[in-house]
Amino acid sequence: MQSTSHAFPDNARAAVKNPQLKKALNHVKAGFIDKRAKAAAKLPEFEDLRDAARDIKNHTLAHLDLYLEAYEARITEQGGHVHWCGTAAEARDKILEICRAAGAKTVTKGKSMIAEEIALNDHLEANGIEPIETDLGEYIIQLRKEPPSHIIAPAVHLTKDQIEADFRDHHDHLPAERNLEEPAALVAEARGILRERYVQADVGITGANFLIAENGASVIVTNEGNGDLTQTLPKVHIVVASLEKVVPTLEDVSVILRVLARSATGQEFSSYTTFSTGPRRAGDLDGPEEYHVVLLDNGRSGMLGTEYQDALRCIRCGACMNHCPVYHAIGGHAYGWVYPGPIGAVLTPSLIGVEEAGHLPNASSFCGRCEAVCPMRIPLPKMMRHWREREFERHLTPLPLRAGLGVWAFFARRPALYHLFAGLKTRALGALGRRRGRFRKLPLAGGWTAHRDLPAPQGPTFQQLWAERKRDGQGRPAASA
Amino acid sequence: MTDRRAEILGRLRRSLKAVAETPGRGEAVQARIGAKARGPVPARSDLPRREMVTLFVEQAEAVATSVARVAGDGEVPQAVADYLKGQNLPAEVRISPDPALEGLAWSEQPLLKVESGRARLEDATSVTAALAGVAETGTLMLASGPTAPTTLNFLPENHIVVLRASQVVGPYEDAWDRLRAAEGEGQLPRTVNFITGPSRTGDIEQTIQMGAHGPRRLHVILVEDEGQA
Structure with a gap:
């Protein structure tokens, strides 16, 4: 999809002023955090499983070429086809080619972030093939012609009332006076409309949560069952997956599945975890006649062996964004590309370049909650810091900030000078702000005072206090004793 | 496209500073796939048989699966008829073309219409057989085949x-062992479904709604074939 990541500051400013969005995002804070904490607390082995999950992916990434070859060999043996694609354009062309060969008019789709990454729907539409999203959230945003704003809850930025209005607009063959007050009525309406479409579709496209080298299975995890209808009813099933989805064995995938749903929705297990290995076999009464796997690189091979390799462990559970104060404030669209939140802040510069997405790693207070909840223990803050360093090295940081950092660095390397000036500044500010106790405006500090007051310093600096306590033999400030 | 394959694998190897033949790498991969080593397995399902079955039922019910326990195969048709009546559903079922299901005493339920085959759009209720029940999370394991259409x-x-x-086992890994014993090493049926409760969605304001696309109701008839301890 077309990125607007370069406009992140403007996107974010608009997002925080959107009351509808604010209302919808409250559900993220209220729902996901509590449910995940409860699910984690209920399983004594949860932390051990996180360690094991991390180790499985590290091992796999270190042998990624070989596991992919093993996976491909099994698929081929079982009558499926693997298509290696270097770029988004190659992947969408390959998918179009398969759809055309099948004479496809309509294509049903399960939820797939890779399909978003390669902007598949636009490409199919432009070539006369109608893609139909079947995941309820994806269906809603397809009606609205919007990208997803969350990797597991694509319509999380919308309120029930907005969805009701969209259904009334688009489902105009249904009686206008029908009652859509309850969410259940909306779910039932979408169910009814999509059932026919599942059966009519010529091709079904799904993503994959995992690919298993041992037996060539692709795994999808859903709660709705839409992915299963999508891959079982049409005569062609296309799996679109990125390279790093492969894991060695069923035992390995079992470990990761135990942390996936708990981290994502707080469920112990999602309703449907489906392993599919190829086309219909002799005697089968249903299932696809053709089975294709489109394997996408799109920049991932370049992340391997760098300080960003750990991000390839990601299993797209969404826990990092569910726990991110920045995401809570601005939602997913402001990030401007496919992957929002902390993982998006790390992945987006890796996949589309730091020139386009350099703002994203700055959208963090480094509170560390993302890393604390990541089931794969991805050091997200550390990686955002790496991107900030790259941004600085490449002179992409704005000039005033670079100049300010230069001045600060000059003093930071000279402790005596630093303490002298810090002491003077503190005293001066303390004296100036004595009456009000705070500053509404301050030269060179507009970035701070635009949003909040700066408290006036009171008394000596921390370093002075520290030295004083040490002299008194206490070793640490009395306040924390 | 064959070129793409070589190109991508080449890029991966350059990034990993390895070649396919780097000593030990291929062996490490084969050993890992061969060993099928288990990670940490939650202790919760490590129970004597009867308690394991009880855990399965509790976990299944916790995710809105309903469970009816019957003493033997002979009682299954009655249990199906009772369930349909209790839920006010039409007395019609589509069963999988599985001799074990087709051979049940359906004729004792003259009001129940029983047909076998793959699912049709108009079918209201299906009856299928499970391959295993995983007590850990109340999960059913079903596998596709000529006698078990996925639809x-x-x-x-x-x-x-x-x-x-x-058929109830403790953790997922035990279910995989049973499947491997039936299918052979490294072989899976075309499709294996782990099913944990009915279809649901949280896509509208994070409120959980049942019956998004798959079944609104999931009912297990548990046949007590292990005797009373």
């Missing part, structure tokens, strides 16, 4: 699954 698990609004107590 029966997803298309009808109501899904009834016949599970034997002797």
Whole structure:
């Protein structure tokens, strides 16, 4: 999809002023955090499983070429086809080619972030093939012609009332006076409309949560069952997956599945975890006649062996964004590309370049909650810091900030000078702000005072206090004793 | 496209500073796939048989699967008829073309219409057989095959699954061992479904709604075939 990541500051400013969005995002804070904490607390082995999950992916990434070859060999043996694609354009062309060969008019789709990454729907539409999203959230945003704003809850930025209005607009063959007050009525309406479409579709496209080298299975995890209808009813099933989805064995995938749903929705297990290995076999009464796997690189091979390799462990559970104060404030669209939140802040510069997405790693207070909840223990803050360093090295940081950092660095390397000036500044500010106790405006500090007051310093600096306590033999400030 | 394959694998190897033949790498991969080593397995399902079955039932009910326990195969048709009546559903079922299900005493339920085959759009209720029940999370394992069409698990609004107590295992790994024993090393049926409760969605304001696309109701008929301890 077309990125607007370069406009992140403007996107974010608009997002925080959107009351509808604010209302919808409250559900993220209220729902996901509590449910995940409860699910984690209920399983004594949860932390051990996180360690094991991390180790499985590290091992796999270190042998990624070989596991992919093993996976491909099994698929081929079982009558499926693997298509290696270097770029988004190659992947969408390959998918179009398969759809055309099948004479496809309509294509049903399960939820797939890779399909978003390669902007598949636009490409199919432009070539006369109608893609139909079947995941309820994806269906809603397809009606609205919007990208997803969350990797597991694509319509999380919308309120029930907005969805009701969209259904009334688009489902105009249904009686206008029908009652859509309850969410259940909306779910039932979408169910009814999509059932026919599942059966009519010529091709079904799904993503994959995992690919298993041992037996060539692709795994999808859903709660709705839409992915299963999508891959079982049409005569062609296309799996679109990125390279790093492969894991060695069923035992390995079992470990990761135990942390996936708990981290994502707080469920112990999602309703449907489906392993599919190829086309219909002799005697089968249903299932696809053709089975294709489109394997996408799109920049991932370049992340391997760098300080960003750990991000390839990601299993797209969404826990990092569910726990991110920045995401809570601005939602997913402001990030401007496919992957929002902390993982998006790390992945987006890796996949589309730091020139386009350099703002994203700055959208963090480094509170560390993302890393604390990541089931794969991805050091997200550390990686955002790496991107900030790259941004600085490449002179992409704005000039005033670079100049300010230069001045600060000059003093930071000279402790005596630093303490002298810090002491003077503190005293001066303390004296100036004595009456009000705070500053509404301050030269060179507009970035701070635009949003909040700066408290006036009171008394000596921390370093002075520290030295004083040490002299008194206490070793640490009395306040924390 | 063959070029793409070589190109991508080449890029991966350059990034990993390895070649395919780097000593030890291929062996490490083969050993890992061969060993099928288990990670940390939650202790919660490490229980004597009867308690394991009880855990399965509790976990299944916790995710809105309903469970009826019957003493033997002979009682299954009655249990199906009772369930349909209790839920006010039409007395019609589509069963999988599985001799174990087709051979049940359906004729004792003259009011119940029983047909076998793959699911049709108009089918309200299906009856299928499970391969295993995983006590850890109340999960059913179903596998596709000529006698087990996958559409029966997803298309009808109501899904009834016949599970034997002797098929209940503790963790997922034990279910995989059973499947490997049946299918052979490294082989899976075309499709394996882990099913944990009815279809649901949280896509509208994070409120959980049942019956998004798959079955609204999931009912397990648990056949007690292990004797009373």
